[in-house]
Amino acid sequence: MRKHFQNFLLMIQFMTRIPIKLELPCSQEDFKNGTAFFPLVGFTVGMIQWIVYIALMKILPPKIVMLFVVLIGILITGAFHIDGFGDTCDGFFACKGKDKVIEIMKDSRVGAFACIAIVFNILFKYECMVELLSSYDGFFIVGVPIIGRFSITILAALGVPAKESGTGNLFIRNIGKREFLISFITTIVLSSLFLGVVNTAIIIPLVFxxxxxxxxxxxxxxxxxxxxxxxxxNEIIEIFVLTVLLATAKVIL
Structure with a gap:
């Protein structure tokens, strides 16, 4: 049990800026075992956002509250995922061939496509979350990052490394059936709790x-x-889940 808890904390250290000031084992096997906890990392991020939402809804208008909710999500992760989203857009839309695309993705400078993608990402999430407040309670704030992190386990299982080395190689094809099953079951349970059984049944197959x-x-x-x-x-799936939630809300209403 202690080992599993350490692997969970390792994933919190790796994927967020939550101050876990511990020296944890970080072998390839630890990262493999840690993939089982990706949805719980999303749950942790989402719960912090939800707490901010609950606290601020008592004193601020909903639209301002959702600005803080989106901002907190970025700050907690250190813009970890959204930075990858921007780098990917910079590289892929440059259309220069594999080596050049990867070079652009590694470049610390921010290009035009990254700027456009990140601005669109934040605006789209904000607008969706404001709209969802009229149809759902605030629990969708917790559910969305859970599914986003679960999608990383799917990609880790499906993908092959594009580079010989890199942080992504800690997870690519380094996820066992047991870890994937735990991640999947955790996601189904938590998503059903925070988004509802029907939404979960619709969303999870589409996420795959x-x-x-x-x-x-x-x-x-x-x-x-x-x-x-x-x-x-992660960012694509979070946007997708918010969009599906909006669509199902319209159908139900």
Whole structure:
């Protein structure tokens, strides 16, 4: 049990800026075992956002509150995933060939496509979350990041490394059936709790499809995936889940 808890804390250290000031074992096996806890990392991020939402709704208008909720999500992760999303857009839309695309993705400078993608990402999430407040309670704030992190386990299982080395290689094809099953079951349970059984039944199969298509897109562009691909997929899935929630809310109403 202690080992599993350490692996969970390792994933919190790796994927967020939550101050876990511990020296934890970080072998390849520890990262493999840690993939089982990706949805719980999303749950942790989402719960902090939800607490902010509950606290501020008592004193501020809903639209301002949702600005803080989106901002807190970025700050908690250190813009980890959204940075990967921006780098991926910079590289892929440059259309220069595999080596050049990867070089652009590694470049610390921010290009035009990254700026456009990040601004669109934040605006889209904000507008969706404001709209969802009229149809759902605030629990969707917790559910969305859970599914986003679960999608990373799908991509890790499907993908092949586009580079010989990189942080993404800690997870690419380094996820066992047991870890994937734990991640999947955890996601189903938590998603059903925070988004509802019907929404979960609709969303989870579609998440597999979208992630599969994104993996194929990466294969076409760079012959595999990188750490940035994980961040990009997380952001794409979060946007997708928010969109589906809006669509189902309209149908129900």
């Amino acid at each position: 499809v979208v992630t599969f298509l994104f993996n194929r897109f990466c294969l076409h562009n760079i012959k595999g995936i990188t750490g940035d691909s994980f961040g990009a997929n």
